[in-house]
Amino acid sequence: METMKLQKKTTASAMLDPKIVVPAIRAAFVKLDPRLMIKNPVMFVVEVVAALTTVIFLRNLVTGGENLAFTFQIILWLWFTVLFANFAEAVAEGRGKAQAESLKKTRTESKAKLLEGSDRTCRLVSGTSLKVGDIVLVEAGDNIPSDGEVIEGVASVNEAAITGESAPVIRESGGDRSAVTGGTQVLSDWIRVRITAAQGSTFIDRMIKLVEGAERQKTPNEIALNILLAGLTIIFVFATVTIPSYAAYAGGSISVVVLVALFVTLIPTTIGALLSAIGIAGMDRLVRFNVLAMSGRAVEAAGDVDTLLLDKTGTITLGNRQATALRPVRGVTEQELADAAQLASLADETPEGRSIVVLAKEKYGIRGRDMKELNATFIPFTAQTRMSGIDAGSLSVRKGAVDAILSYVSGGVSQTVASGNTVRALQPVLSELGREVRTISDEISKAGGTPLAVARDGKLLGVVHLKDIVKGGIRERFAELRRMGIRTIMITGDNPMTAAAIAAEAGVDDFLAQATPEDKLKLIRDEQAKGKLVAMCGDGTNDAPALAQADVGVAMNTGTQAAREAGNMVDLDSNPTKLIEVVEIGKQLLMTRGALTTFSIANDVAKYFAIIPAMFLAFYPQLEVLNVMHLASPQSAILSAIIFNALIIIALIPLALKGVAYRAVGAGALLRRNLLVYGLGGIIVPFIGIKAIDIAVAALGLA
């Protein structure tokens, strides 16, 4: 699996990988620039108070003050708090940066063969000078200069640059696979491409910006969370700035550095420090999954999805149908048909072909034969002929789409006529056998199968029944989705009876049969009118309106340019089942934020119990009772709290990057579990942590 290869850099290793950590440490200091810090209000406030206390410390250093060593340590840890936050963000960005570097290499300067004028003369120009609407010729061995749409020709293209998949893919004009991406390479044949993206805004450009995090916009939930954190910070400003006056009334005084320590430990620095790292890591998880989200908003929306529209073919059923029965025409035995079908499929490596060989062996006892022994040549399937087979001496066997085979036996070559961008087969005059084949194939179609006609030496033998096979494990996936509260709807062009049969077998909640693009669009609008968020994936140009309408539209990378523009995510692997994982990644992103926010706020309880008694002990010795952790001394208590506050950021970076694991157990159970871990845990952990640090601080004689 390609995605597996790309996922090799796991989170745990990212924290240890010097290639990421070393630049991240440097970046942590660069990010101290207040102009960058202000984007993160909580950490900005910490930086400001750290700077203020530093100034006070320096003044005291000159004039000579008390407790200089203690003050120095507090200030040091204040700066560490800020640096750790920056480091977390830098580590998260680091992985994307590495990926962006390799992408940039593909964006090397290339020449383009620009076709000009009505006579389409070819001129060599620089790739960067191309404008939207220009038409270029790309031949075998050339790099495609920019994103575009194939307007003429068929070619195999190596898209490893963006997908990591080295097996070439077919790009052709007219169909649903007409989009080409700048930076990919044509391996064979030639195509004419109309440029659709200006320089700087091509797919690869966008991908680079995305993985670098350069254009990262705050997502709606992140904005809301930032408001909450800023609000809490202000509340704690009130709580701390009033304390000196209260202390003065009680006849005591409190130093600025102690107040600052209380303030910084109380404000939600943990989540404030990790918030942007969580967001970057969420996008990064998608990228490593070979899905490109055009905005963070889309990733978040994925977590909120209520309804999933899934295309039957390729998502619910194996895109490749399997042979399940042989239907010979009159005068031909099943054995005979099986023999011919097997011969035609011997060298056919497609799943359909292999399934015919398997069927012939299992049901008709025909063993595999060696192509070399037969001295046969394989006639591969092409988009033009739409059939395949072998020629061995005088023997010639073909199997393929019914129309193609019928025209093959009637005239020897398929008659096609080009009209605009569509290619239509002319209906050949049918023989009697031809009519019989047509009847059989119609029956198969009605039952939800796909017919494949077989001919030997120009004579029709019969039809292979290819059946939709529901993917293994898909039923369980749908059950899981149901537990998540997500409704699945299967979209298919099949008739309602076939659709119902497959829907029942796959366990989807609902289906839309004989779906036209308009039906899809209407279904999405209806769901949205009920307040639901809809996700779908699609590839064709006619999917574009629905992709644009859906809250989460995942376009297949193999699809048309129109589809890729309309969707808010692109799946580079073109695997529609991934929609389910995309939803999980969205949920994980939201959960991680919620969990760390809860943890951060719950931490305050212990910090209060550490600092409040320490602060007031000088004038109200009775408050020693509140020192429930029995911390060694007031100074050690304050220092321990601030050290814990800084170290917890580092400790939680792996969780922020990896994300909180999502389990499809329903919201109630999920909340119970997470509240227990991050809520209750958030109350208990700092008590233990601060006590442990206090023991160390006392042992080292730091305070």
Next chain:
Amino acid sequence: MTLIGWIQILLYCAIVVALVKPLGWYMTCVFNGERTFMSPILRPVETVLYRIGGVDEKREQHWLTYTVAMLLFHVGGFLIIYGLMRLQALLPFNPAEQGAVAPDLSFNTAISFITNTNWQNYGGESTLSYLTQMAGLTHQNFLSAATGIALAVALIRGFSRSSMRTIGNFWVDVTRCTLYVLLPICIVYTLFLVWQGMPQTLGAYVEATTLEGAKQTIAVGPVASQVAIKMLGTNGGGFFNANAAHPFENPTALSNFVQMISIFAIGAALTNVFGRMVGNERQGWAILAVMGVLFLSGVAVTYWAEANGTSTLASLGLTGGNMEGKEVRFGIVASSLFAVITTAASCGAVNAMHDSFTAIGGMIPLINMQLGEIIVGGVGAGLYGMLLFVVLAIFVAGLMVGRTPEYVGKKIEAREVKMAMLAILVLPLMYLGWTAVAVVLPSAVASMANAGPHGFTEVLYAFTSATGNNGSAFAGLTGNTFFYNLTLASSMFVGRFFMIVPVMAMAGSLAAKKSIPPSAGTLPTTGSLFVGLVVGVILIIGGLTFFPALALGPIVEHLAMNANALF
């Protein structure tokens, strides 16, 4: 603590809970504009009022219009009270010949009554004429209560409506609330109080000769009618200076019990209105459960603290708990319960002096108010205050189920969080801020009756009570000074209106959103998990802010007291 004491407490809770459903149903009908059994009598009055006021009852308002209408309405209320107090010497119904009230005290009292605070810097029987009491205070008791309820209903509409621009009509809501809910109950309630022995007269103060032959003036007046709405509308401003500890303002144990019930009745029933309007009564019960948990914890602590008394009292041979500052007629249970109810509910009526409670017993009323008076709370204000915390709790924890947080079908997004934070922010700003100023200002410190932590608590309590629009006083503090009149008035004003405006903005933004049907992925908001979550968020976000101040006030006082140091 005694069994009979706990039975009293539980009986009280049972009656309040029993009233929730019927009263909730009735109020839902009223605010949905449906016909009720009162309509035959009241509908004609209602239509006449609309005609006089030029109100089109069919025309609903955008949240901004609704809020502006509410604010204008209060400007009017302020002018009426201020005018009456300044001019009462020239006006009728003044048998005791009370003179004009000082400008700063008039200002404080006017703000106090329009904000449903009813802080008493005045002594009713020695300062105010009957006209001021009736047309000024009683009248605002009705309208400030009706306003609170109307605002809560407007916020509920925000949750229950889908894709709408309007949240109701302020004039209609206030009119219907006053006519259909407050007035009928108060009429019956007043008669009950008169039966219990409360005065209701426009006659002059009574001159009496005591057994020793001394002359005594006994203050009377239209007491019962004012006390009814004072309790039902969680206003709390007493007719007499001693408030509900005065025998004429709270004559019997039964009147005491019914007064306590009436404080909670509407506030508790509003949770049911919420449940009904959002289409699931369990949502309302869950909110009431949150309030119930916090309430009973508070009652338990205060009752325990008061029943156990202090080591100092014990060393003097005084057993049986702390009776200082309590009416012998009510005793420890009814006084502790009353203190917790009145501060939980933003009422502020007192039947015992909170200043004389033990440090811990007096801390609970303080905490109740600092949490924002959301434990049942002021009529309306309690519910919308609680919903602010629910929104925050849902937002923080809701993300943990992997979805944009939703509450009763509404997504909680940036705007809601912003408004909730704005509304909650102003509370600590006012009471922590003004306390910080007061405790270092020599003239303000001079108002304290006690030194040390206890004096600190008196000041903290005063500003907390004012900001929370509670109005109960810790006593001890001499509040009728220029400084306190103005600062307390500003706390009351900010605490009320700076909270209301964001709440209404939130109502408007919620109403405009689509309602999302619940699914298995939706955070359940009716179970014990939700209740525990909200309680936790209230205690951590709401409570921790005050921990330093509490540590320097009641906590240190309690610890010192255990070491026999008194303040």
